[in-house]
Amino acid sequence: MLKEIIFYGRGGQGGVTAANILVSAVLREGLYGQGFPFFGAERRGAPVMAFSRISDKPILRHGMFYDCDVLVVLDPKLVSLGLTKRIEVRDRGVVVVNAPDNMVLEKKAFTLKGSAKFYRVNATRIALEKKLVIAGWPVVNTSMLGAFARATGLVSINSVAEAIKEYFHGPIGETNAEAAVEAYKQTREAEVC
Amino acid sequence: MGKVVPITGNYAVAYAAKMARVQVVAAYPITPQTSIVEKLAEFIESGELDAVMIRVESEHSALAATFGAALAGARAFTATSSHGLLYMHEWVHWTSRARVPVVMAIVTRTIGTPWNIWPDHSDFMDQRDTGWILGFGMDNQEVFDLTVQAFKISEDPRVYLPVMIGLEGFILGHTTMPVELPDQKELDDWLGPRRQGYVIDGREPLAIGNLAWPEDTEEMFMDIQKAMEEAKQVIKEVDESYGKLTGRKYGGLIQCVGCSNAKYIAIAMGAWAGDLIEAVQKLREEGYPVGVARIRFVRPFPIEDLWKIINGVKGVIVLDRAISFGAWGQIYTDLVAGLAQYTRNLPVISNIVAGIGGVNVTHTDFYKLVKNFVDIVEKGEQPPVFTWYHKR
Amino acid sequence: MAGQDLIIEPIKYRVPLSRPEKGVAGKTGFWRTEKPVVDKEKCVKCWLCEIYCPVDVIRVEPETGPTIDYDYCKGCGVCSNVCPSGAITMVPEE
Known part of the structure; x- marks a missing residue:
């Protein structure tokens, strides 16, 4: 069961950190994982991808991919601008979007190879409630990991929370883990038109 | 532990x-x-x-x-x-x-x-x-x-x-x-x-x-x-x-995957050898008798170990991620030079140079490249000695 | 570094090492075409000749002034050049 995941956000939003924490989370469940950034220079604010692989066997393949089993969108603006169309979601794929409550999700903003299930959570609100703000930006990556756990069932929320606490240490780790658990609870299957 | x-x-x-x-x-x-x-x-x-x-x-x-x-x-x-x-x-x-x-x-x-x-x-x-x-x-x-x-x-x-x-x-x-x-x-x-x-x-x-x-x-x-x-x-x-x-033993200067009963050997070094192994595993499921010899040490060059697995095979495809301009990929060059001491009757050996400048080469590319190589040799034809594989 | 062991196990192969010692290249004194001769009256015992000598054959003593080991002095003339009191003269060899 090799699953390939793309975290699509903006440079500085923590997509790479999310991909790496996911590896740590799946290791706790006896699975194998890979997490890596888009290969190249860092560009704060620009649309950037981060990648994860999860498997029950050691992962042999390396390198970037532009079609995936799970697409996690950290910034709703990438959907409204149609940038999410650049990534192909495979048949029976899963799309998880950080979406404001009033946002209408449209299928035409995505490239779907077959059927796909959509999930949404207002991770920005959760981050603001938890006062998770760095340099003026709400920190949504840890919440989106909670949403990922809920939407895919590929990893338990406990493992995600534990991995987050280990990654950040101390009170900031606790708050981020709480945000992930909160997002896990609030993630809902979304209607798309 | x-x-x-x-x-x-x-x-x-x-x-x-x-x-x-x-x-x-x-x-x-x-x-x-x-x-x-x-x-x-x-x-x-x-x-x-x-x-x-x-x-x-x-x-x-x-x-x-x-x-x-x-x-x-x-x-x-x-x-x-x-x-x-x-x-x-x-x-x-x-x-x-x-x-x-x-x-x-x-x-x-x-x-x-x-x-x-x-x-x-x-x-x-x-x-x-x-x-x-x-x-x-x-x-x-x-x-x-x-x-x-x-x-x-x-x-x-x-x-x-x-x-x-x-x-x-x-x-x-x-x-x-x-x-x-x-x-x-x-x-x-x-x-x-x-x-x-x-x-x-x-x-x-x-x-x-x-x-x-x-x-x-x-x-x-x-x-x-x-x-x-x-x-x-x-x-x-x-x-x-x-x-x-x-508990981790790799095999010394090279690592062999499925070489013992292979009629074809693919040779590569580095991370993309993992992608190559994945591609070859798929090809073997489809009946292609291919093995992978992964170079772990390029100096000293493991020619004795390579000869042991190449001796008797029909074809060898060497994947290089660097080029000596004006010649070929370096692993290919070293391999062919080294084999000359053992035999004048070399198997078909092709060199593919790819992934230069960071071009993303994955298991799907290797699947195509190795399959194509085996198909040509099986038909009794001579594949090109050197190919710069470029996808655009 | 504290607590770190080091084992020196000699190499069986040849390495580009040399042990500098007196006379490893033979008696190089005969390479001279000119010989530095010291006028001890003029010497101010500033030690510059000893410091500058590239083959380390000059010793300056507070009492007796400079002595030169002519077995190894190649006659380069540096001592004569740096001497501030003109106490060292280069004299052609026979």
């Missing part, structure tokens, strides 16, 4: 240097190497590693300082990439010709111009005439294991040559994967104390690099060639004993 941690390939190198208890690190930052030395600086600053970090003004000085520390008796380490490696090239030769054990990680990146930070093997393969032992990993675990082993190999009295360990930038360097770290005490016992042939530490008058007559000079270089031959055995012994310690 070891502990599994999710770390990048660069951090795997830093952990390996730390667990080998390096005493001196001298380095200069360059993408995509920098995070190795950053991590080591963290280890030193926090007191986890009792070592001296020498911050130098260039890579030329980085290796000069590493060399000097090693001469004086310290287990010394540095790391670099691409233009940094080219800049230290003079000291690369000095270190091996002085027979001083040193370990250096090369986080590979292509060579400019044009400016490019993406990985291929151009910088690494450029080092093959330097007298360093050259090892290359396939994943983060192997990168850790190889780096630790490099100290053992380098400090073996039969070898006393410096060792470079290669890993591709980004593909391994910046990718998080699980890595099992051995128990420190067990590793200490296995690796043992720093060992070298002589020290220059000021306690007795001793000069290095004095003028030598042509015959003396030639004899010293002939000795490096002999030590390279002996290193083949040492590398295998180290792989064996490390395997007993950790």
Whole structure:
């Protein structure tokens, strides 16, 4: 069961950190994982991808991919601008979007190879409630990991929370883990038109 | 019992240097190497590693300082990439010709111009005439294991040559994967104390690099060639004993996957060998009798091991991630030259150069390339000797 | 470094090492075409000749002034050049 995941956000939003924490989370469940950034220079604010692989066997393949089993969108603006169309979601794929409550999700903003299930959570609100703000930006990556756990069932929320606490240490780790658990609870299957 | 941690390939190198208890690190930052030395600086600053970090003004000085520390008796380490490696090239030769054990990680990146930070093997393969032992990993675990082993190999009295360990930038360097770290005490016992042939530490008058007559000079270089031959055995012994310690034995200078009953052999080095293995596994399920020989050490060149698996096969496809302009990929060139001592009746051998400048080459590409090669040979036709595989 | 062991196990191969000692290249004094001769009356015992001698064959003593080991002095003339009191003269060899 090799699953390939793309975290699509903006440079500085923590997509790479999310991909790496996911590896740590799946290791706790006896699975194998890979997490890596888009290969190249860092560009704060620009649309950037981060990648994860999860498997029950050691992962042999390396390198970037532009079609995936799970697409996690950290910034709703990438959907409204149609940038999410650049990534192909495979048949029976899963799309998880950080979406404001009033946002209408449209299928035409995505490239779907077959059927796909959509999930949404207002991770920005959760981050603001938890006062998770760095340099003026709400920190949504840890919440989106909670949403990922809920939407895919590929990893338990406990493992995600534990991995987050280990990654950040101390009170900031606790708050981020709480945000992930909160997002896990609030993630809902979304209607798309 | 070891502990599994999710770390990048660069951090795997830093952990390996730390667990080998390096005493001196001298380095200069360059993408995509920098995070190795950053991590080591963290280890030193926090007191986890009792070592001296020498911050130098260039890579030329980085290796000069590493060399000097090693001469004086310290287990010394540095790391670099691409233009940094080219800049230290003079000291690369000095270190091996002085027979001083040193370990250096090369986080590979292509060579400019044009400016490019993406990985291929151009910088690494450029080092093959330097007298360093050259090892290359396939994943983060192997990168850790190889780096630790490099100290053992380098400090073996039969070898006393410096060792470079290669890993591709980004593909391994910046990718998080699980890595099992051995128990420190067990590793200490296995690796043992720093060992070298002589020290220059000021306690007795001793000069290095004095003028030598042509015959003396030639004899010293002939000795490096002999030590390279002996290193083949040492590398295998180290792989064996490390395997007993950790349960991870790779096979020595090459790793074979499905070679024993193969009629075709695909040869590659580095992270993309993993993608190649995945592609070949799929081809085998479809009835293609293909095996993979993964190059773990390119110096000394493992021609004996390669001949053992190539002898009798119908075709060999060699995948190079670097090119000697005007000739072919370097692994192909070395392989064909080496096989000439065994037979005048070579199997069909094709060379594919790909992934240059960081072009993303994956299991789907390898599936097509290997399948196509086998299909052509099976039809009794001659595939091109050299192909630059480029997707655009 | 504290607590770190080091084992020096001699190398069986040849290495570019040399042990500098007196006379390793033979008696190089006969290479001279000119010989430095010291006028001890003029010498101010500044030690510059000893410091500058590239083959380290000059010793200056507070009482007796400079002595030169002519077995190894190659006659380069540096001592004569740096001498501030003109006490060293280069004299052609026979």
